[in-house]
Amino acid sequence: MELSQLPLVFLLISNIYSEQTEERLKPRVIIKPDQHVFRGETVTLRCDIYDEGVTSWRYFWYKEGLGRVFSDGQELTISSVTESDSGEYSCDRFNGSKPSPRSDEVTLTVSDPKSVLSVSPQKWLTEGDPVTLICEVHNFSTGWTFSWFTLTESPGGYHLLSDSSRGAGGRYRISSAAVDHTGVYVCRAEREKSSYKTQYSNTQLLWVTGVSAPVSLRVSPSRTQHFTSDSLSLSCEDQSNSTVWRVRTYTDLWGLKDCSSIPRGSHTGSTCTISYVYTSLIGVYWCESESGEKHHPVNITVHSEVILESPVHPVTEGDSLTLHCLYRYTNLSNLRADFYKDGSLIQNQTTEMIISPVSKSHEGFYSCKHPERGESPKSWISVSGFHSESQISVLSILSSVLAACPYLLVTVVLIFKCCRMRAIS
Known part of the structure; x- marks a missing residue:
């Protein structure tokens, strides 16, 4: 290698070393429990570094759109997140002389999905009809348990159904509807392994008409x-x-x-x-x-x-x-x-x-x-269907006639024999 090329080699080595050093000093953002969470949950963002031996650093957090530092701790905790907390977060650190490179941005997404209630096959029923209430969380199909309520007259009043566990799979089935199943129903979904609950769903009126009123x-x-x-x-x-x-x-x-x-x-x-x-x-x-x-x-x-x-x-x-x-x-x-x-x-x-x-x-x-x-x-x-009273009256007449047929036949035979014996005598 010629002597004239040595400065270039040293420059390349220096650049590589500087990049490795900068990469080692560049923090990264870690979000727990997940980058996608639900409204009301607690989220912790940590500005993680490779050089754990340095303890004199100060940390600064940035959020896309704010354009300013809004926290100076290594960990940023949001105790009850809302949709407004969604966005891209980054951090850097400062040791008193110069800041580290800023971390890559990491996206936090906060969702507040809705419970949607529907009825199948229909909500106008007659005693004995089957019916199913269906509770769904759109765009998030798995990982939910469901509770079922009827609406009461008091403002914001919801009565939890004692057998609501039947709706654990998102379906509350009534195999034979009774008049007392009449009411206004709502449902609510709860995230498994989390404290998150959706708001109450839309209402559905279920009406069961008795056979005779x-x-x-x-x-x-x-x-x-x-x-x-x-x-x-x-x-x-x-x-x-x-x-x-x-x-x-x-x-x-x-x-x-x-x-x-x-x-x-x-x-x-x-x-x-x-x-x-x-x-x-x-x-x-x-x-x-x-x-x-x-x-x-x-x-x-x-x-x-x-x-x-x-x-x-x-x-x-x-x-x-x-x-x-x-x-x-x-x-x-x-x-x-x-x-x-x-x-x-x-x-x-x-x-x-x-x-x-x-x-x-x-x-x-x-x-x-x-x-x-x-x-x-x-x-x-x-x-x-056809009028039940007419059906009952017709059936009762027919059954009475059929039940009386043997007795009528015996009576006719006896009368015939009596008349015949009188004629002989």
Whole structure:
């Protein structure tokens, strides 16, 4: 090697040594328990160094977007993180003469996932029907346990179900629904091996109708959809007059309420009158006794211009069903509209839609649409089985006749023999 090349070699060796020294002095950020955590958890960031023998260093922390030092300890602890703590963090250290190289940035992500509750196959049930409540945490499918609650009337009141462990897998199954399963349900997810819990989920109203009810809810005008600013009357009719009934409601805005407790609502006996209907009153209304017995739910919908005139209570199989499209600003009954079931067009440009006879297959969400005035909300039309009382009476008559047949036959034979013996004598 020529002497003229020695300075270059020494320069290369010096650069390599300087890079190795700088790399050795460059700290790194370590995040515990993880770089991706959940709201409310405790996170510790440590500015780690290779040269542990040096104890006189001071440490400085930086966060992307702040542009300044905000802590001077080797460890930075955030006791209850929120989404605002998400970001890229870095650190360096200073021994009194010059700072070390700054560390590479490390990203901390804080999430606050939501619990989402749904019902399968539907939330309007008859005694004995199966139903499943499904709780999910979107984008985070594993590592959760679930709790199930019913909503109480007190503000923010949640009642933990005693058998909520059945929902450990995200599903709360009821194999045979009973009337007392009626209620407003929510769920909540808890992270395994962590103290993190999601907020309460959206609400789902589960309604179970008894096979025979002592009371019925009469709605006037007799339909489930109503125009804004109109008046509305709901009455609990008990033929026996043996129980005091009140009209109760659940709406997204007001929650669980007595009908008289909502704005513009008043109670007289078992009748609730709403003097001015508005969209915040959209919800479910039912009759409830003093003991908490619930019957005959009706889903009331409010719209400004176009509504569907549909029956308040389930239609019986074999009966006829007639639907009309109503418009606030006209009394004409010959205006034509399109009718839809579950979002699909089933009849177009007609003044009314008639289904006869009705069967279970006709259950679904119905709406109507006028090309100029707009579309109505959707209403669920339920179809019930044949009248149980008629079936019972027919069966009882048949069974009585069949049971009496042997005795009638013996009686006829005996009468015939007696008449014959008289004729001989």
